[in-house]
Amino acid sequence: MQNAGMNALGLNWRYLAFEVPPTRLADVIRGCRAMGFIGLNLTVPHKLLALDLVDHIDPAATEWGAVNTIRFEYEAAPGTWRPLSEFTGDRLPETRAAGFNTDADAIIKSLAEDLHITLEGKSVLVLGAGGAGQAAALRIAKSGVKHLHLVNRTETKLPPLLAQIQHQNPDVTATAGYPKTPVDLVINATSLGLRSTDPLPYDSRAWDISDAGAAYDMIYRPAETPLLRAAREAGRPTANGLGMLLHQGAKALELWSGRPAPVDVMKHALHQQVYG
Numbered sequence: 001m002q003n004a005g006m007n008a009l010g011l012n013w014r015y016l017a018f019e020v021p022p023t024r025l026a027d028v029i030r031g032c033r034a035m036g037f038i039g040l041n042l043t044v045p046h047k048l049l050a051l052d053l054v055d056h057i058d059p060a061a062t063e064w065g066a067v068n069t070i071r072f073e074y075e076a077a078p079g080t081w082r083p084l085s086e087f088t089g090d091r092l093p094e095t096r097a098a099g100f101n102t103d104a105d106a107i108i109k110s111l112a113e114d115l116h117i118t119l120e121g122k123s124v125l126v127l128g129a130g131g132a133g134q135a136a137a138l139r140i141a142k143s144g145v146k147h148l149h150l151v152n153r154t155e156t157k158l159p160p161l162l163a164q165i166q167h168q169n170p171d172v173t174a175t176a177g178y179p180k181t182p183v184d185l186v187i188n189a190t191s192l193g194l195r196s197t198d199p200l201p202y203d204s205r206a207w208d209i210s211d212a213g214a215a216y217d218m219i220y221r222p223a224e225t226p227l228l229r230a231a232r233e234a235g236r237p238t239a240n241g242l243g244m245l246l247h248q249g250a251k252a253l254e255l256w257s258g259r260p261a262p263v264d265v266m267k268h269a270l271h272q273q274v275y276g
């Protein structure tokens, strides 16, 4: 997806994947900076660790509690930092690592595009409160939802998250546990569904899928998870997380390059890569 996007923009860049142990993340960020990398994407388990390892944090990354994109920047004028991609000199200048989060907005974009859902005044059930679930819950709460219901296997993760949601969005009713009345949307942000043998990500004795107007699964491989199958069989519209993956990547490319991302090219490449 990224290489297709970079090619389409005519950039002589390459996007490569590296497996990095969490204990070496600081070294890796420093090393990439020293070698003149344009930027980085980070995934599990680095997104939270990176908050403390970058030189500058975009306010959205602080707000959503995670960094998934780093942009290396040079000081174009005293106190003015610009993307390294804009540097035209011969010698690599001193740079800083700036941390961003492109995940949170990507889910809102994907919900609008793939399920035609806008969240204002809606009731939403979010399953899972790991890194992605927390960022999604905080972002969705900010989108004007009326009721937010949160369920997580480890229940102790919920009270601090609920407190943060209420503090930032006093108009939203946020509660732990399955809703007693129908919701407009259920979102799976657990890792249940990644394997073909996985059970449903919710307790079907406590809650029924027909009580959701639509279902979204952050998982995109397999294309249809147990949640999405159950929702489809109940006649509900469904979407998987491929759109979220696409839009977080497109936004990252825009941050690095300073140019609009060729989203259609990236989407095509992503579909080819993930589904063949």
Ligand SMILES: NC(=O)c1ccc[n+]([C@@H]2O[C@H](COP(=O)([O-])OP(=O)(O)OC[C@H]3O[C@@H](n4cnc5c(N)ncnc54)[C@H](OP(=O)(O)O)[C@@H]3O)[C@@H](O)[C@H]2O)c1
Pocket (backbone or CB within 6 Å): 044, 103, 127, 128, 129, 130, 131, 132, 133, 152, 153, 154, 155, 157, 188, 189, 190, 191, 192, 194, 218, 219, 220, 241, 242, 244, 245, 246, 248
């Ligand atoms: N589409 C995208 O672009 C995108 C982006 C990010 C993530 N994702 C997907 O979202 C999911 C969560 O990612 P993450 O980064 O939040 O991972 P994470 O921080 O490891 O969180 C995992 C979540 O799944 C729950 N969980 C794991 N095993 C479970 C089980 N056996 N029973 C019940 N709950 C279980 C965890 O509950 P506990 O808190 O109890 O451990 C936690 O809520 C993954 O499937 C990932 O692939 C997709």
